[in-house]
Amino acid sequence: MTETLLNRRKAAIPAGAATSHPFFVDRAEGSELWDTDGKHYVDFVAGIAVMNVGHRHPRVMAAIAAQMDRYAHVAWPVQHYEPYVAVCERLNAVAPINDAVSFLVNTGAEATENAVKIARLATGRSGIIAFTGSFHGRTNLALSLTGKVAPLRASYPHFQPGIFHIPFPIPDHGTSEEESLRALDHLFRASISPDQVAAILVEPVQGEGGYYMAPPAFLQKIQQICSDHGILFIADEIQSGFGRTGKFFAIEHSGVEPDLIPVAKGIGGGLPLAGVIGKRSVMDKVMPGSLGGTFAGNPLACAASLAVFDIIRDEGLLDRATAIGQHLTTALARITARTDVPPIGAVRGLGAMVAFEVFKTEDHSVPDSDTTKTIATRAAAEGLLVLPCGYWGNTIRIAPPLTTTDKLLDEGLNRLTRALTGLYSNTIRKENHA
Ligand SMILES: Cc1ncc(COP(=O)(O)O)c(C=O)c1O
Incomplete structure (x- = not known):
């Protein structure tokens, strides 16, 4: 299904109107999406910080x-x-x-x-x-x-x-x-x-x-x-x-x-x-x-x-935005400290506008835009939508709907951890980023 749609897209639409992820949305609900092949995604993008009240709010x-x-x-x-x-x-x-x-x-x-x-x-x-x-x-x-x-x-x-x-x-x-x-x-x-x-x-x-x-x-x-x-x-x-x-x-x-x-x-x-x-x-x-x-x-x-x-x-979404931000930045600080992920840091957030950066070096001096893109792709394969951005192209931004539950935040974070840890083994990270 996705393959056929991608071919139609390629034939009908110029590359200038680019799309980050090669799948088609079938339906969305709250902070979740399903693609036309039935795959499930946790949505940490919210249509680029648009769906603050979630998809299909009644x-x-x-x-x-x-x-x-x-x-x-x-x-x-x-x-x-x-x-x-x-x-x-x-x-x-x-x-x-x-x-x-x-x-x-x-x-x-x-x-x-x-x-x-x-x-x-x-x-x-x-x-x-x-x-x-x-x-x-x-x-x-x-x-x-x-x-x-x-x-x-x-x-x-x-x-x-x-x-x-x-x-x-x-x-x-x-x-x-x-x-x-x-x-x-x-x-x-x-x-x-x-x-x-x-x-x-x-x-x-x-x-x-x-x-x-x-x-x-x-x-x-x-x-x-x-x-x-x-x-x-x-x-x-x-x-x-x-x-x-x-x-x-x-x-x-x-x-x-x-x-x-x-x-x-x-x-x-x-x-x-x-x-x-x-x-x-x-x-x-x-x-x-x-x-x-x-x-x-x-x-x-x-x-x-x-x-x-x-x-x-x-629904008290201003307070919820603050709570979501705290939940995400605390978890990201934990993930950042792991040794089996690429060098990531600069975890920051104002409310539910949360980000971290990816670097080529352990001292966080050289931004790594290629690995940032790879992380977003791997996250999508794990069933999590995140979006790269940044002046140096090395930022992963996280902007979930403000209605996202803690349970779904944790599910998204688990998928993100799997995407990050799958990238390098501890040894490879040390060799590549010494
Ligand atoms: C801060 C800011 N200004 C302007 C725009 C442009 O908005 P639109 O894409 O709706 O034209 C964006 C879109 O991402 C934005 O983030």
């Missing part, structure tokens, strides 16, 4: 079905519908922004593009500062904002002008907070004056970049620099938002109040929905009619989103 399914009975699409630019308003009210209520307003779009890339567009319109400035290792989407502006060459920016030389990258602070990889801030100072002296900068765009926890957390003090300093120079602070919460880190938004861990927050992924419970939350004073500078799109804020996605908000509240 309340999400009921909400979509009820909305489907009334209307599926009518287009917000043409007439109003209540679920769109309700989602924006809920976003405004949970956002760490005073006097927030919101509007809806379809995808994360669209949300970051809109946040940048608003920042440029509101300030009358064009400069945008983003970070190395960042990921903000694959459309042209979003790609220009993204701070990683392969496979994202490679072979697309025509980026939008006015976008600059400074190093994201990752002390483990040699960049301290001070060095990041010094790079910003150099940028202001060498390339663009602060009064030409519309916004600084930062992921409070980098997603595709490797699940690196920006230290709260660093975010506070960036905010101070922003307010000193009339620069807007944009927190990209597309991957880190919707409860994943134990708070509704990861930026809340730092106490920083952003001007704009692009959101996507977990907001729609599996349906494509995204949005931008922002200070009313900033958003109101944008001309009527310049924001939105045909499908933006689709009613079915809005209905699903309202159910997601309720589930996060009623």
Whole structure:
């Protein structure tokens, strides 16, 4: 079955639209998946940090079905519908922004593009500062904002002008907070004056970049620099938002109040929905009619989103995200200490946004992206889905649904241990990684 489907896929779809694992999903439930050959998987990917309330949550399914009975699409630019308003009210209520307003779009890339567009319109400035290792989407502006060459920016030389990258602070990889801030100072002296900068765009926890957390003090300093120079602070919460880190938004861990927050992924419970939350004073500078799109804020996605908000509240998923993070990081620290696994370390997590890194050397000085990919492949063979990521390509990220039980977490961890221990015997590890 899988073989036939893979052949059809190869014939019909270009390699650019790549897929990590060579199997086809038959069905999914909670934190589990089954492929078309009947194989079972524990899902530590959650559709790339989307299915925070799990697959096929009954309340999400009921909400979509009820909305489907009334209307599926009518287009917000043409007439109003209540679920769109309700989602924006809920976003405004949970956002760490005073006097927030919101509007809806379809995808994360669209949300970051809109946040940048608003920042440029509101300030009358064009400069945008983003970070190395960042990921903000694959459309042209979003790609220009993204701070990683392969496979994202490679072979697309025509980026939008006015976008600059400074190093994201990752002390483990040699960049301290001070060095990041010094790079910003150099940028202001060498390339663009602060009064030409519309916004600084930062992921409070980098997603595709490797699940690196920006230290709260660093975010506070960036905010101070922003307010000193009339620069807007944009927190990209597309991957880190919707409860994943134990708070509704990861930026809340730092106490920083952003001007704009692009959101996507977990907001729609599996349906494509995204949005931008922002200070009313900033958003109101944008001309009527310049924001939105045909499908933006689709009613079915809005209905699903309202159910997601309720589930996060009623099932205590913020606390559960924290507990899942503790459970996973404790277990990973144990696994890391084993001598029959490749050199892994840098175990970290903010809530249920958990990661570890794979190295070629015992001193953890040389990242090993090839073995990282092999681990993900071996894990899938063991029936566990994990996803590699990272600026150095050597991070395994773990982002299970926030509804995952301890029993299923342990089952996933057992499968991960089998994938890791199957890679090298103790002797081979010592020979290869001396
Ligand atoms: C932080 C961040 N921003 C933006 C995006 C782009 O979102 P989308 O793939 O929905 O366009 C992603 C996707 O992974 C992301 O993690």
